[in-house]
Amino acid sequence: DARVTQTPRDKVTEMGQEVTMRCQPILGHNTVFWYRQTMMQGLELLAYFRNRAPLDDSGMPKDRFSAEMPDATLATLKIQPSEPRDSAVYFCASGLETGTAGELFFGEGSRLTVL
Amino acid sequence: QKEVEQNSGPLSVPEGAIASLNCTYSDRGSQSFFWYRQYSGKSPELIMSIYSNGDKEDGRFTAQLNKASQYVSLLIRDSQPSDSATYLCAVNLIGTASKLTFGTGTRLQVTL
Numbered sequence: 001d002a003r004v005t006q007t008p009r010d011k012v013t014e015m016g017q018e019v020t021m022r023c024q025p026i027l028g029h030n031t032v033f034w035y036r037q038t039m040m041q042g043l044e045l046l047a048y049f050r051n052r053a054p055l056d057d058s059g060m061p062k063d064r065f066s067a068e069m070p071d072a073t074l075a076t077l078k079i080q081p082s083e084p085r086d087s088a089v090y091f092c093a094s095g096l097e098t099g100t101a102g103e104l105f106f107g108e109g110s111r112l113t114v115l
Numbered sequence: 116q117k118e119v120e121q122n123s124g125p126l127s128v129p130e131g132a133i134a135s136l137n138c139t140y141s142d143r144g145s146q147s148f149f150w151y152r153q154y155s156g157k158s159p160e161l162i163m164s165i166y167s168n169g170d171k172e173d174g175r176f177t178a179q180l181n182k183a184s185q186y187v188s189l190l191i192r193d194s195q196p197s198d199s200a201t202y203l204c205a206v207n208l209i210g211t212a213s214k215l216t217f218g219t220g221t222r223l224q225v226t227l
Contacts, residue, residue, distance in 0.1 A: 031213055042219035097213040106158040
């Protein structure tokens with residue numbers, strides 16, 4: 001059963017600490033997305049990769065967030081230093097882009113709490 | 116104006132009734148439209164996609180698209196308590212390749 005795998009599922013940390021979230025996309029998918037979800041803002045796109053190349057990270061605070069895809073089976077989202085306002089659920093999603101927008105499949109999310 | 120707008124709800128319908136969820140979008144050039152369902156504490160899951168004007172049916176679900184009026188809707192027939200969830204509308208805005216922009220979702224409650 002193909003699915004997107006995210007770790008950790010839950011993370012509680014203190015302000016100023018580094019947080020790294022990992023995502024294994026579905027094998028064969030060529031797009032990977034990082035979204036952040038909060039009650040107030042809903043789902044916000046942070047970063048977007050196609051064929052491992054970053055295409056759009058305009059939604060990401062550049063001073064503290066970074067997203068990479070070191071290989072086809074791993075995408076990472078790093079926050080350094082973390083702040084309480086970063087508390088949210090972070091979702092990774094993958095899809096297969098074939099000319100037009102494809103369907104996205106979401107991982108179970110990483111719930112981050114920054115104290 | 117938000118790029119994708121939905122009424123946050125909650126929308127309450129009795130079991131067995133038709134639930135109608137609506138979404139409007141700002142970019143007239145948008146080409147692909149999706150409905151995702153998200154149960155509380157879970158991740159969004161795709162339930163419908165629609166790419167051309169008209170209706171698309173899948174079981175109890177019907178997606179409707181009207182590009183001239185820039186709205187997309189989801190009808191759920193014979194609503195069940197298990198349909199209670201938040202429904203997210205997602206749109207591929209023009210020039211954004213496969214990047215989806217999501218509405219904030221409509222919470223649906225199906226009552227017994």
